[in-house]
Amino acid sequence: MKKYRSKKGAEKLSLVIIHTVLAIISVIWLLPFLMLIILSFRGEQVGMSANYLFPKQWSFDNYVKLFTQTKFLTWYGNTLLVSVIVTVVQTIIVLVTSYALSRLRFKMRKPLMNVMLILGMFPGFLSMTAVYFVLKEINLTQNIFGLILVYSASSAMQYYICKGFFDTIPKSLDEAARIDGASRHTIFFKILLPLAKPIIIYTILTAFIAPWGEYMFSSFIMLGDPDKFTVAVGMKSWLDNSTLASEYFTIFCAAAVVVSIPITALFIWLQRYYVEGVTGGSVKG
């Protein structure tokens, strides 16, 4: 009889290999975060050059200093304000754009989608100088609303994933609602949005995360006014030269931990909607 390889054995072997690879990757991923958290509790001031990880003296000092001796709280407030407004504006624009591109048929629909897709491929900072001068002309530099404008201006270009989701909701639902007497906006609010929960959550998350951690645009729009800095710009200013860096390095780590809290919280709160699919049962399964 021809010799054969045990199926069970082969499966086991491949599982072992997969898990080993995953374990290594996750260590590489998690190590910097772990380091950040540990460093934020370091009591002694040895700057960035220290060649050991675990603090000789555990302390909450860095956190206390962060909120009492620095402008971090102001920056945090600025960032939160910008992010929340951008999230609201961007979510609305993305949903509306996606609905239009998924459900309405108009001339130039395809070209418009392609143009948006191609424009989205260019890095945003290419337009940085131009954007700066435009903002200067309308007196919106060193202004939080200037930043909000810049962040939400290109919202519609994020339509792609959301439109893809709308496309999976059967069109016959719209048609049934139209026959039932619903107008376009009733269909959007009463039929489509309740079904689009997962994608709304996704849009909110991405819309929030982007301005929350953005550095490049805010660094030059807010240039020269430390009271209007966002967290990313402010924290970077601590590391601008080596004397400052040695003093603020551990505080920087503490700030990084505090910055990651809202995103983590948001994700944990929203993830159950994120996973849940809701179209089941509408049409033949």
Added chain:
Amino acid sequence: MADLSLKHIYKVYPNGTKAVNDFNMEIADKEFIVFVGPSGCGKSTTLRMIAGLEDISAGELKIGGVVVNDMEPKDRDIAMVFQNYALYPHMTVYDNLAFSLRLKKLSREEIHKLVVQAAETLGITEYLSKKPKEMSGGQRQRVALGRAIVREPKVMLLDEPLSNLDAKLRTQMRAEISKLHSRLNTTFIYVTHDQVEAMTMGTRIVVMKDGFVKQIDTPKNLYNYPANKFVAGFIGTPQMNFFEGTLKKNGEEVRIDFAYCNAGITVPCSKLDKVRPDYLNGETPVYIGLRAEDVSVDREAFGNNKAVVKLRISHVEELGSETLLYGDLNMDGDGYSESLTKIVIKDDGSGGYRAGDVIEAALNTERIHLFDKQTEDCVLPRIPEYNYLDCTVSGGLLNFLGESIALPPAIECADGEYELLIPVDALKAGKDIGVKVETCENICGKTLLSAELNGKMLYALVPETVTEKTLKLDVDFKKITLLKDGVKVIEPLPEVSRLDGLFVKNKVKKLTEADGKVKTVKAIEFSLETEGKRFTVPDTLAQKLFAALGVRKAFNSPLKIECGAGSLIFGENGINARVERMLDYGAEKFVKCRVGEKFVYLLADKDYDGEVRIVPDLDKIGIIEAERNIRII
């Protein structure tokens, strides 16, 4: 509760594909209409146009007497059930049913009353608080029906509602929908690709293929009198037997020879006298159709109407209640392939036939169907197009079947023998020919009179059922054709002539009187331009053109203007025309005029000569868009 009227409905997509071609139908109140056909035949598109989910490219759709072409679905007062149910998944059954009522802003109590009532009708009361995904397919379909009936719509539209259900549930729901129809007393329009559903549910069935309506009739008539080979093959299981063959007239008998085998039968001429004579020459190939139950292994079946053929049985299918015998008229044929000699016989199975047996089977000649090989249209129709007669002309007298009638001056032909074609609608009650009435039957809303004249049957369409035993008929000479050796000597007066035209707008200055002052006001008038003259059109006609073609295209599309003799009049400011000749048909007189390269015909009260001017009567003309060949009016 409404009647529907579909006139010249077209659906043309931007790339030029015609999904629906010239759909014409009048649907009475409370009818159950079924659209049936293979996929891609345009049945769903038609339904969606009625619903308002698709735009109508051209034509006129009326629901309850109101033109709804440009109306939103919600304003048409219709309800639709979708193939995939289309229930709102995030709402409970109750909310699904109440959705439309809430949008109508009914009071809470009223909504509750209506929802509960609809739920009781369909037996879904216990599911009212469930969500669609917790329910089975049959229950979901019931909810979808409930959502439709809760609004008490004028018309119920159902788009393949049962095709997602399994076979047993489908039969059950079929009966329930029929019951619902009789209870609701509403017009139903039902789309399906399943001919069994169509036959069992519809009061009338529309058979469609490739965007064309193939036949509209009751289930029974579709089965017994299919208008073409497609309908004959589509309706009925097992499929109708089709053979190819030729017909040869031989004295008082017609010999039918089957192609690809030695079989042949003879039938009396009287059975085929509705067939056009040129099919009886023994050369023109036709399809011969015969249903499985009209073939019998009992040689004595069908009494006097039988003809016997020899066949070889290839295989037998036992179905319990009946047995299907498959065979081949060609002794070398295998009986399995879809050949034109294959034959299926419905039998009770008592004969104990086995594969390989060569038997003789009787064909029911009373139920033979004949179809043209090219067009696949029925050549043995219930209402024939013409009466086919031999005649002689001598000294201005037309002699046929022992009668002789004076020919009107319009018909000028040399003395001699001719073939005479009299259309069935050209024989009217009058005084010339006395005939003996045989039968008078109602076929698709028309009354066909069959009458005997000296041993030959004459057919005529009459306005109402005739009860007398004898009748006098007149021939309408403007419709007759005379043939000599297959060449037309006398042609009927054309019903319409077509002129090229364009739709144009012109700015005009109008004088109006307001407050005692005369003012000039600029206004836009629409007109039809043909042969260099413009005729101002009424608003209703302009609206129809805009609806069918769109505002911009209406001015750029070349049109064909159809004018019958009754829709042209003499008038000043008309098209220049030259009188060719006067046509005097006795009772009526016509003028044949030349307009450019074309001829038009006008009803005349006196003789005309030389140059005349003609004006079209815009209320009576037809308009066709020339490029895509779409009838607009």
